[in-house]
Amino acid sequence: xxxxxxxxxxxxxxxxxxxxxxxxxxxxxxxxxxxxxxxxxxxxxxxxxxxxxxxxxxxxxxxxxxxxxxxxxxxxxxxxxxxxxxxxxxxxxxxxxxxxxxxxxxxxxxxxxxxxxxxxxxxxxxxxxxxxxxxxxxxxxxxxxxxxxxxxxxxxxxxxxxxxxxxxxxxxxxxxxxxxxxxxxxxxxxxxxxxxxxxxxxxxxxxxxxxxxxxxx
Numbered sequence: 509x510x511x512x513x514x515x516x517x518x519x520x521x522x523x524x525x526x527x528x529x530x531x532x533x534x535x536x537x538x539x540x541x542x543x544x545x546x547x548x549x550x551x552x553x554x555x556x557x558x559x560x561x562x563x564x565x566x567x568x569x570x571x572x573x574x575x576x577x578x579x580x581x582x583x584x585x586x587x588x589x590x591x592x593x594x595x596x597x598x599x600x601x602x603x604x605x606x607x608x609x610x611x612x613x614x615x616x617x618x619x620x621x622x623x624x625x626x627x628x629x630x631x632x633x634x635x636x637x638x639x640x641x642x643x644x645x646x647x648x649x650x651x652x653x654x655x656x657x658x659x660x661x662x663x664x665x666x667x668x669x670x671x672x673x674x675x676x677x678x679x680x681x682x683x684x685x686x687x688x689x690x691x692x693x694x695x696x697x698x699x700x701x702x703x704x705x706x707x708x709x710x711x712x713x714x715x716x717x718x719x720x721x722x723x724x725x
Contacts, residue, residue: 510553511561517543517678517706519564527552543681546708564708566682568624568664571651576619578645586613593617593713601692601714610715611641614688618665621711626684627667628703630691632657638667638690670700677706686711693718696725 510523518540521530526539527549533540541549546564553560582590589602590613598621604610618625627642629635635656642652642665653663656672662680673680687707689695692714695704704712 509559509561512549512564514543514564514566514682514708515540517681517702519543519546519549519708521549523560525553525558525560543706543708544704547710564682567685568662568683570623570625570664571646573619573622575646575648575651577647578615578619580612582612582616583609586616589613590616590620594620598686598711598713600712601716601719603716603719606717608717610717611638611690614690614713614715615641615645617688617713618686621686623685623711624683625665625686625688626673626680626707626709627665627688627690628670628673629667630670630694632669634690635667635669642667670694670703673703674700677703681706682708684709687713689714692716693721696721696723 510521510525513520513522521527521539521541527541529545529548529552530539530541550562586609589604593600593602602610602613627638629638635654639652639654643649646652651663651665653661653666655662655666655668655676684707687709689712693716694700695714
């Protein structure tokens with residue numbers, strides 16, 4: 509029987525079977541796969557009726573749904589964006605102009621998934637803006653964590669910067685089921701793309717007004 513473990517941003521497969529998503533690691537004589545392939549690996553084993561032991565997940569316990577109080581309703585175009593993201597298995601990017609309420613859509617997405625969530629932003633200023641937005645919809649305060657800018661408070665909903673997420677991705681990669689990438693075009697850089705690869709999170713939402721980059725990535 510194959511055993512799956514999370515190891516520094518990768519899934520370590522020990523046992524009789526590996527998957528098309530894994531590569532052989534001669535240093536330990538076992539197979540590895542990037543964390544991002546975790547959902548596909550599980551589906552592969554289930555589809556082929558292969559027995560396995562899953563020791564990968566270490567998700568933080570989510571907040572109680574009753575603690576959320578979102579009073580601001582979504583506009584029709586926001587509802588449509590959220591609906592399309594939901595129908596694509598809670599994965600994808602929402603592209604809307606600046607000021608069109610992408611953060612509000614993300615708050616409704618957090619309520620929809622109702623699970624441990626990491627929000628990744630490019631600047632400390634945006635981290636504070638997200639923190640304030642999250643605090644405003646919670647009936648119980650001091651439930652939101654911040655990682656970066658001297659903060660290292662990890663909670664079931666945590667807001668961090670791309671830099672901090674990059675530095676901590678091999679440690680945090682199996683603790684959050686939902687990733688939100690604000691200004692997601694930053695993720696395409698050689699350094700930050702590692703964040704997307706090392707996290708096992710099956711639910712992902714990218715937000716941006718400018719998907720295209722000058723370098724074409």
